Amino acid sequence: MKGMTIIVKKITQLVAPIIFLFGFYIVIHGHLSPGGGFAGGVIMAGAIILQILANGNILNNLLQEEHGMELLESVAIFLFMLIAVLGLLVSGTAIFFQNFVNKGVWGNLLSAGFIPIENIVVGAEVFAAISTIFIAMVVYNDEVKK
Amino acid sequence: MIVYILCFILFLIGLYGVIAKRNLIKMIIGLAIMEYSINLFLIVIGYVEGGTAPIITKNFKHSGFVDPLPQAMILTAIVIGLATTAVLLAVAIRLYKKYGTFDIDEIKSLKG
Amino acid sequence: MELLLVIILVLMIFGSIYSLNAKDLLSAVVSYGIVGFGLVISFLLLQAPDLAIVQVVVEVLTLIIMIAAIKNTQKEELSSKFEAKTLINYTLMIILALVFILIFEKMTGTLSGFGTDTMRMSQTYLQGHKITKSANLVTGVIFDFRAYDTLGEATVLFTAVIGVLTILRIKGKKDK
Helix, strand or coil: CCCCCHHHHHHHHHHHHHHHHHHHHHHHCCCCCCCCHHHHHHHHHHHHHHHHHHHCCCHHHHHHHHHHHHHHHHHHHHHHHHHHHHHHHCCCCCCCCCCCCCCCCCCCCCCCCCHHHHHHHHHHHHHHHHHHHHHHHHHHHHHHHC | CHHHHHHHHHHHHHHHHHHHCCEHHHHHHHHHHHHHHHHHHHHHHHCCCCCECCECCCCCCCCCECCHHHHHHHHHHHHHHHHHHHHHHHHHHHHHHHHCCCEHHHHHHHCC | CHHHHHHHHHHHHHHHHHHHHCCCHHHHHHHHHHHHHHHHHHHHHCCCHHHHHHHHHHHHHHHHHHHHHHCCCCCCCCCCCCCHHHHHHHHHHHHHHHHHHHHHHHHHCCCCCCCCCCCCCHHHHHCHHHHHCCCEHHHHHHHHHCHHHHHHHHHHHHHHHHHHHHHHCCCCHHHC
């Protein structure tokens, strides 16, 4: 895929990391303010899509990136299952998704038990899923042209 | 009540797009419009007049929130909607590569 | 409040009608954006900021993916010739629409009016911050009370990604 002009590339270099960081902020503040894993994951995927659209990429790099994203998504969904089963095993009560971490006071960043951890895991999952879908379409277009 | 009826009209327009149109992209747009209308309908049911967003701040009243349950359900439905739309579009561009058209009648008559 | 919502909904209806009847695919996709962004404003008016954040990004990404899908297709004038098949389609649509109108008529009898309190189940969820210690009640519902639903959502998303990869793969890994 071909990139765009130098102006777009430079502006993207400035803006894309900030968008990514904003997405991550929304993920880790998901239990305090509007947002959460879904919103933050989609915003982070938007940063990656902006990078690919502006800079362009060669096919081999894109394929490598696709494999990385698939790996990230599989690991994230596995960790989500693991948290659920840990709630079954660690806490004395046999309840799926039992909140077993110490909860603390509401309003603090480190509170609400395992909800922040779940937010990060789901954020990674959504981010990887949507990036993979977009990269697969770009790779398809490139392979058709070849 | 008029808001409910308008949501329902939006749903019927999406149904018209799915059934009566013959272009694949138009059908996908119709499906997405149906999904949006359902999302909006459920959120409208959960709205309470004068309520605030269900986020607790330092000094809050207990009786002033909108319903958090439909919001939580629709939040997942939106992201799933993006993924299913992507699957449908993937099928559509794959069909375009094989037959060279988005028109569903031509694809049927080619049978190849 | 209700008036604003009605204005935005009418705008969304006009956008969807134009989008479905447009002669050009690109203008159809762009006017489909009206529906999505109108939905974002409605969510903000209905006090759902979580949904507004998600919907605005998802709408932009949907438009990008749709335009990427139709970008390299040839520009064909969408034909609108009238045949017997079209007549069957329209009859089918009218029958289905009548069925849905009947269901809607039955259903609205049980609903209370716009903006009134229908929370029978949610009273527990509104006290949820005492149990989950999460200040955002929506996140508390998603990840604690109903985390099982979120697990199902993650599974559906994973399946959709696998489906896209399978459909769009041209050559297998062995051919490289």
